[in-house]
Amino acid sequence: MIKNNFLFFKDRAGRANFIKNEFHKYIGESESILDVGCSGNDLKKIVGKKVFGIDISGTPDKNVDLEKESLSSFSDSSYDLIVCTEVLEHIDNLYAVLDDMSRVSKKYILISLPNCPDIWKVLRIILTGRTGKFYGLPGGKPTDRHKWFFSWKELDEFFLSYCQKNNLRIKEDFVHFNYTNSFSGILVKTFLRLFPIKSFAQSYWVLIEKK
Numbered sequence: 001m002i003k004n005n006f007l008f009f010k011d012r013a014g015r016a017n018f019i020k021n022e023f024h025k026y027i028g029e030s031e032s033i034l035d036v037g038c039s040g041n042d043l044k045k046i047v048g049k050k051v052f053g054i055d056i057s058g059t060p061d062k063n064v065d066l067e068k069e070s071l072s073s074f075s076d077s078s079y080d081l082i083v084c085t086e087v088l089e090h091i092d093n094l095y096a097v098l099d100d101m102s103r104v105s106k107k108y109i110l111i112s113l114p115n116c117p118d119i120w121k122v123l124r125i126i127l128t129g130r131t132g133k134f135y136g137l138p139g140g141k142p143t144d145r146h147k148w149f150f151s152w153k154e155l156d157e158f159f160l161s162y163c164q165k166n167n168l169r170i171k172e173d174f175v176h177f178n179y180t181n182s183f184s185g186i187l188v189k190t191f192l193r194l195f196p197i198k199s200f201a202q203s204y205w206v207l208i209e210k211k
Contacts, residue, residue, distance in 0.1 A: 001177060002152075002156055002173050002174060002198075003167045003172075003173070003174040003175075003184040004174060004175055004192070004193075004196050004198070004201070005022070005174045005175070005176045005179060005205070006021070006178060006179070006189050006192070006193065007021075007178050008178055008180055008181055008185070009177075009178065010180075012039055012040060012042050012044045013040075013045075015042070015085060015086075016042035016043040016045070016046050017046060017112070018082065019045070019049060019085070019112060020046050022089055022126075023110060023162070023166050023172075023207065026080065026081055026107075026108050026110070026171075026207065027047060029080070030050070030079075030080035030081040030107065030108070031050060031080055032050055032052070032076075032078070032079045032080050032081075033047065033050055033051045033052070033079060033081045033082070033083060034051075034052055034054070034079040034081070034082045034083070034104065034105075035051050035052065035053040035054070035081065035083045035084075035135045036054055036066070036071070036082060036084040036087055036097075036101065037054070037055050037056075037066075037084060037085070037086070037087030037090075037207070038051075038053025038055050038058065038060050038061075039053060039055055039058040039059075039060075040055075040058050040059050040114050040122070041053040041058070041059050041060060041061070043083060043197065044061075052079075056104065066091050066093070066097050067092055067093055070093060070096050070097050070100045071097065071100035071101065071103070071104050073101075075104070076103050076104065077103075077104070077106040078104055078106070079104055079105060079106060080105075080106050080107045080108065080110075081098065081105070081107060081108045082104060082105045082109045082110070083095075083110045083199070084101060084109070084110065084111050084112075085110070085112040085205075086112055086113070086114065086203070088111065088113060088148070089113055089114060089116075089146045089147065089148045089150075090144070090145065090146065091147065092147055094147075094148060094192070097143065098111075098162070102168065102208075103173050105210060107209065107210055108171070108207060108208065109204070109207070109208040109210075109211070110204045110206075110207050110210055111159075111203065111205070111206050111208070112176070112203050112206075113150070113155055113203065113204050114146070114147075114202065114203050114204075115119060115151055115152040115155075115198075115199075115201050115202055115203055115204055116146065116149045116150055116151065116203060117149070117151050117199070118199060118200060118202055119182070119197075119199045120200075134146040135149075141149070151199075152175050152198055152199075152201055152203075152204040153198070155172065155204040155206075156204065159173070159206050163201070163208060164173075165211070167211050168208050168209065168210055168211060169208070169209050169211060170206060170207070170208060170209075171207045171208065171209040172205075172206070172207040173204070173205060173207070174204075174205050175201035175203070175204055175205075176201055176202060176203045176205055177189060177192055177200060177201050177202065177205070178202045179192075179204065188200075
């Protein structure tokens, strides 16, 4: 059964710390880690030189445009662990990149994706009539968009099916309730620990293992 995680992080650096702490076992046993969509290479700053970061912008070790080349420049089974958090929803070729990560990984693939219709986003649309910066139709061409829209339940079902078809297994998965440690945030988390309504979660995380 899919678990719930309530640990808060604020930004990309915080997310890198979250990854290091929550998945320390797999990071520790991995000699090489490929961080797909690394942005400022925060995971490398925390974990060390065994992390190799790629992205189209920011400060990666290598500039890679996933929509143009996927992971074609990387050899089969060349990294023990691949990390890809909050990336796949931004690219058209989600399936191709996912297949490439399965090819390049030797042991594990860690993925996180947004629970797009979380309750707060739905309420915002109802109350304001606006879909937010990742969707909608701004006056100028945006540089950062979500090209997919899925719920935590759809993601859970998709990865179960994907793993069954590709000789993989789900090692861990959970939905993440990323609420602050402020008074109001603690109240929300207390309520959700008693009544874990997964529609309140902001993201879905899955750790995939190659058989």
